Amino acid sequence: MNKLELISALKTEANISKAEAAKVVQIFFDNMADAMAYTGRNPKTGAKVTIKPKKLPFFKSGKELKDRVDY
Helix, strand or coil: CCHHHHHHHHHHHHCCCHHHHHHHHHHHHHHHHHHHCEEEECCCCCCEEEECCCCCCCCCCCHHHHHHHHC
16 A cells, blocks of 8 residues: 555545645654654764664554454
């Protein structure tokens, strides 16, 4: 599923306009990208440094999603 398909599905499911669905999807992906960067520490100095986002995000599904997929 690509971004346009996700917007279309959200529009249909939530009964909202395409513009609103696009905004929701964009907010979701922006927040995911922001969450991938985090603050770490330099082990030598102990100074805080911002770690750049990873190129390959890791996704671990929860029990509810596994149950819905595996039924």
